[in-house]
Amino acid sequence: MSTTYTLHHAGRVIGGAGSLAQLPTLAAEWRASRVLIISDRGVARAGLVEPARAALAAAGCQVQVIDSTPPEPEVADVEAVLAEARRGGDHQLVVGIGGGSAMDVAKIVAVLLAHPLDLRALLDKRQTLAARGLPTFMVPTTSGTGSEATPNSIILVAEDALKVGIVSPLLMPDAVILDPALTVSLPAAVTAATGMDALTHAIECYCSKKATPFSDLYGLEAIRLIAGSIRRACADGTDLAARADLLLGAYYGGACIATSSTTAVHALAYPLGGKYRVPHGLSNAMLLPTVMAFNRVGNERRFAAMARAMGLDTEGLGDGEAADAFVAALRRLNEDLGIPSDLKTVGVKPEDLDGLVDGAAKVTRLLDNNPRPMSRADMRAIYAALI
Numbered sequence: 001m002s003t004t005y006t007l008h009h010a011g012r013v014i015g016g017a018g019s020l021a022q023l024p025t026l027a028a029e030w031r032a033s034r035v036l037i038i039s040d041r042g043v044a045r046a047g048l049v050e051p052a053r054a055a056l057a058a059a060g061c062q063v064q065v066i067d068s069t070p071p072e073p074e075v076a077d078v079e080a081v082l083a084e085a086r087r088g089g090d091h092q093l094v095v096g097i098g099g100g101s102a103m104d105v106a107k108i109v110a111v112l113l114a115h116p117l118d119l120r121a122l123l124d125k126r127q128t129l130a131a132r133g134l135p136t137f138m139v140p141t142t143s144g145t146g147s148e149a150t151p152n153s154i155i156l157v158a159e160d161a162l163k164v165g166i167v168s169p170l171l172m173p174d175a176v177i178l179d180p181a182l183t184v185s186l187p188a189a190v191t192a193a194t195g196m197d198a199l200t201h202a203i204e205c206y207c208s209k210k211a212t213p214f215s216d217l218y219g220l221e222a223i224r225l226i227a228g229s230i231r232r233a234c235a236d237g238t239d240l241a242a243r244a245d246l247l248l249g250a251y252y253g254g255a256c257i258a259t260s261s262t263t264a265v266h267a268l269a270y271p272l273g274g275k276y277r278v279p280h281g282l283s284n285a286m287l288l289p290t291v292m293a294f295n296r297v298g299n300e301r302r303f304a305a306m307a308r309a310m311g312l313d314t315e316g317l318g319d320g321e322a323a324d325a326f327v328a329a330l331r332r333l334n335e336d337l338g339i340p341s342d343l344k345t346v347g348v349k350p351e352d353l354d355g356l357v358d359g360a361a362k363v364t365r366l367l368d369n370n371p372r373p374m375s376r377a378d379m380r381a382i383y384a385a386l387i
Contacts, residue, residue: 005212007259008151008169010138015178015248017240020139023052023095024059026175030135032093034062036085036113038106040069043098048141048182052097064088069102072163072277074156078105078119082112095137096173099194100145100154100280103138107171108153110134122166123155129168138173141182143233143246144194144281146201146254148176161274162359172258178251180243188234192337195230195246197281199223200288201253205260207295207302208369215260218252223309225249227333234337263370265291268379271359278346285339286346289330290382296323299371303327343386353383 014022027035035056039049044067056063066084070077085091091113096106111133112119121127138148153166186194199222205211206219229245236242268291269283278286296303303323307314312329314322334341348356357379361367367374 001211005214005259007212007214007255008172009255009258010149010172010176011174013176013178013251017179017181017244019177020052020179020182021055023137023139023177024055024061026137027056027061027093028059030093030174032135033060034089034091035064035093035095036088036091037063037065037095037097038069038081038109039065039067039097039102040071040099041067043067043102043141046185049097052095052139062089064091069098069105071101071279072156072273073101073105074158075119075123078108078155081105082109082119085109085113091134093135093137095139097139097141099140099142100147103140103145103147104153104155106138107136107147107173108155108166110136111171119155123157123164129166129170132170135174137175137177139177139179139182140247140250142186142190142194143183143243143250144197146198146250146257148173148178149251149254150257152257156274161271162362163270163274165365176251178247180240180247183243183247184237184240186237188237189338191234191237191246192230192339193279193281193285195226195233195250195281196285196288196334196337196339198246198250198253199226199230200265200284201262202226202249202256203288203292203306204262204265205253205256206306207299207371208260208263209371210261210369212259215256218255219260220305220309222249222252222256223306224311225252227310230333231336261369262366264295264367264374267363267366267370268356268360268382270363271356272343272346272348274359275355276347282339282346285334286341286343286386287382289327289334290385292330293327294374294378294382295370295372296327297372299323341386343383348383348387350384350387353380353387356383
């Protein structure tokens with residue numbers, strides 16, 4: 001566990017069914033009359049952007065909506081959103097509505113609108129953030145990435161087939177709205193993949209070498225909330241109580257990232273997203289049980305604690321047995337949710353393994369936090385076990 005620790009929170013968090021209605025009041029508190037909404041076409045088509053736009057407009061705000069964020073935004077996609085935003089005039093507030101991609105783009109565009117910085121220079125660390133950008137509000141419509149609670153903006157660098165993170169506390173949102181009513185129309189498959197993404201955040205941050213008292217607190221509670229609600233939310237998308245628990249669990253998972261760090265699951269997932277365009281939550285879910293089976297060695301006590309948080313019956317079990325039960329429960333959860341266990345289903349071939357290892361090995365920022373050292377041979381074995 002880290003000997004020193006910090007937790008950066010969003011400036012304000014408002015939750016509960018119907019809480020989106022408070023968006024105009026928040027904008028007024030920030031004295032923002034010119035608002036930029038960044039989202040994606042799927043969220044817009046689902047009718048989740050229009051209520052926010054209409055409410056802001058009714059309150060006297062001038063609103064520009066850009067809903068062109070793709071599922072895995074590349075540098076060119078972010079630059080296109082930025083150019084369109086600049087054509088729309090001088091904004092005073094940026095609102096990200098959607099999943100992690102839309103919120104990540106909203107966070108970095110808010111900075112680029114306020115400061116003469118270059119996105120590529122930020123990605124390759126030739127430039128660093130020195131000041132906050134425009135105020136940002138985040139409104140998640142999935143219960144997955146936890147981007148609304150993190151200081152991260154993840155962008156795909158296509159030429160390297162790898163996702164790169166811009167990480168700074170200056171990217172923390174000024175306000176977050178957690179309205180579970182915005183998630184009820186999410187299809188079961190997307191609910192499953194994004195929910196498993198959130199569970200991965202909680203598990204990895206709890207086990208990370210950078211774990212802190214905050215990530216211990218939020219991580220175990222996130223595991224409890226997500227494990228207790230994800231099956232119900234997938235079976236009945238209108239179960240608002242399950243949706244609320246899943247959304248709060250995802251926020252807690254993001255809070256874990258803000259004080260700790262993800263580890264090898266994310267490092268191995270990044271090449272799957274970069275080369276094969278596998279949705280981030282799905283790639284994490286596919287890798288999670290196998291990586292956790294690797295990581296349980298030497299970490300039985302923490303794995304046993306996660307088993308108890310997950311609601312498993314561990315009475316009479318030693319830490320090693322409880323740790324085994326936890327890994328087995330992750331495999332069952334994937335099976336119950338219809339998460340595939342074979343990377344061939346997303347296009348990976350045995351001859352691709354070395355390339356995947358090359359990509360994952362570059363993500364030292366996360367691999368260095370893994371609770372058990374992971375060699376290239378270990379990475380290859382984990383990928384191979386899933387083919």
